[in-house]
Amino acid sequence: MSRPTARPALTALAAVVAAVLPAAPAAARAAPACSAPPAPVRPVADQPWPQQRYAPDRLTPLATGAGVVVAVVDSGVDRRHPQLAGRVLDGTDFLDPGGDGTRDCAGHGTGVxxxxxxxxxxxxxxxxxxxxxxxLPVRVSEQQVVDGRESGRTVGAGDFARAIRWAVDHDADVLNLSVVLYADDPAVRSAIAYAVRRNVVVVAAAGNLHDSGDPRPYPAAYDGVVGVGAIGTDGVRSPFSQTGPYVDLVAPGGDVLMAAPGHGHHRAEGTSYAAPFVAATAALLRQYRPELTATEVARRIVDSTDPAPGRGDGYGAGVLNPYRAVTESPGPVVDRPIQAAVLPVDGTDPAAAAHRARRATARHRALLVAGVAGGTATVVVLLAAVLPRGARRRWRPAGPA
Structure with a gap:
């Protein structure tokens, strides 16, 4: 769920529901078109503050995410937007069966x-x-926040879990989950473990209910998931961004500029919009270093963060730095114990092995040769020295407990 900014022009911005509600009756799920499509907005020419911070042009010579599939399990993604044309695959629709995930009645998924x-x-x-x-768009909701109230349809937890599995089975390399449940659902937990076993980087929003006592958000609180909180333009944690051990790092989530369905741009705030900055960084790494596992990608992103201006669980390891994540060698892990996966996992998965081999072949890079021996030695020394203390709790390669 995201919260609209205080700007008057943004009072009808869309947001995915904070808690996935029971599935709507079948008769209510057959809407052929958006009952309340987002209002058209104009393009914005100004440079948004996250780009001033991250200077993505520095990353372009190194990686653009080419060949990497990022699944957006959300309100759908409108491929008609000029900046998304040719970048959105045929997905699926768990809200209105038969769709390909490219209809966005809320605007949230398109922005993400x-x-x-x-x-x-x-x-x-x-x-x-x-x-x-x-x-890869996977549509599960059309909820919006209008005048401070949520309205619109969304799937139940069972379909949300199936949406995650569908994305994994259709070759997602990175999974962006800007949908938050405030209950530990066994089906969703199992689906997340399924994604982790199959070498998918899972990124999730940490939730916007800090003022309501920081209820535990899922999937962000599951082991193997990168939980993302939000900062504003001043670099300080956004007041709504939740705090807790499920926050692994923070990224821009206040006054964030993004594409709107159809054409144009709008601004919004929420941990929903911090998560895709991390998912994008994972895509860059999956192209630049295709030999890294999902666990290693997640660890590099967390280990390469910049120091946060504040202290406590609201910042996790620090502030996302995509350039450092791509270019720097792994650094030491500080006081973040790694725990076993939530679910026991059986032996080697042939499908996962084949998927990894296909990805490595498709994204082969010449610099893969550089420093393999040195990198291996570094990892061995790192693990021997650091693992007793470990990272906070996650990204242990899935395997038998």
Missing amino acids: ASIVAAAPRPGVAFRGLAPGARI
Whole structure:
């Protein structure tokens, strides 16, 4: 769920529901078109503050996310937007069966996808952090926040779990989950473990209910998931961004510019919009270092963060730094114990092995040769020295407990 900013023009911005509600009756799920489509908005030429912070042009010579599939399990992704044209694959629709996930009645999923993969356009400063990535849209909601109230349909937890599995089975390399449940659902927990076993980087929003006592958010609180909190333009944790051990790092989530369905741009705030900055960074790493496992990608992103201006569980390891994540060697892990996966996992999965081999072949890079022996020795020394203390709790390669 995201919260609209205080700007008058943004009072009808969309948001995915904070807790996935019971599934709507079948008769109510057959809507052929959006009952309340988002209002049209104009393009914004100004450079958004996250791009000033991250200077994505520095990353372009290294990686763009090319060849990487980022699944956006959300309100759908509108491929008609000029900056998303040619970047959105045929997905699926768990809200209205038969759809391909490219109808967005809320605008939330389109905004999330654009933060990842929006292409540069003349006269528009906004662009995605990984514009070479491809978006796999999986539609599960059309909820909006209007005048402070949530309205619209959403799937139940069972369909949300099936949506996650569908994305994994359709070759997602990175999974962006800007949908938050405030209950530990066994089906969703199992689906997350399924994604982790199959070498998918799972990124989730940490939730916006800090003022309501920080209820535990899922999937962000599951082991193997990168939980993302939000900071504002001043670099300080946004007041709504939840605090707790499930926050692994923070990223821009206040006054964030993004694409709107159809055409144009709008601004919004929420941990929903912080998560795709991390998902995009994972896409860059999956292209630049295709030999890394999902666990290693997640660890590099967390270990390469910049120091946060504040202290406590609200910042996790620190502030996302995509450039450091891509270019730097892994650093020491500080006081973050790694725990076993939530679910026991059986032996080697042939499908996962084949998927990894296919990805490595498709994204083969010449610099894979450089420093393999040295990198291996570094990892061995790192594990021997650090693992007793460990990282906080996650990203242990899934395997028998």
